[in-house]
Amino acid sequence: MSDGPDAVLVAEILDATERVAAYIAGEGRDGFMQQGIIYDAVCMNLLRIGECARFLSDPFRGRLPQVPWPDIISLRHRVAHGYETLKPEVLWRIASVNLPELGDILRRLGDA
Structure with missing residues (x-):
């Protein structure tokens, strides 16, 4: 991956x-x-991830169509504005399964 925003x-x-x-x-x-x-x-780090995902360029996000960018961004809004409605079981799955997968995808991109 190149340098830049x-x-x-x-x-x-x-x-x-x-x-x-x-x-x-x-x-x-x-x-x-x-x-x-x-x-x-x-939850704080889910906010960070969603906020960063929101500012990634469209061409970058387009390179990773397997990543559910709209869902990641939407989750940021749910954490920020609907904290009391979050479902801990869903957040556990995101934290324990989805985030490691996202990390792997992004690291592989950096290796390419």
């Missing part, structure tokens, strides 16, 4: 995915569900 945003997204992985690694699903601080930390 998209590269900076991708680095931010990768940092956020790695932070989430670290937060949930030690405590697992139960810790995520029971410890508000882990839940809140994951």
Whole structure:
């Protein structure tokens, strides 16, 4: 990947995915569900990811059609404006399955 605004945003997204992985690694699903601080930390990084995704260029997002960019951006809005309506089970799946997949896709792009 070249330098520029998209590269900076991708680095931010990768940092956020790695932070989430670290937060949930030690405590697992139960810790995520029971410890508000882990839940809140994951939500904060979902905000970061969605905000960065929103500012990625259309050509960059077009290079990764398998990534559900609109869903990622929409989740940012749900976390920010509908926090009380979030479903912890859905957020757990995103944190434990979808974010590692996103991180892998972005890292492979950087290797290309």
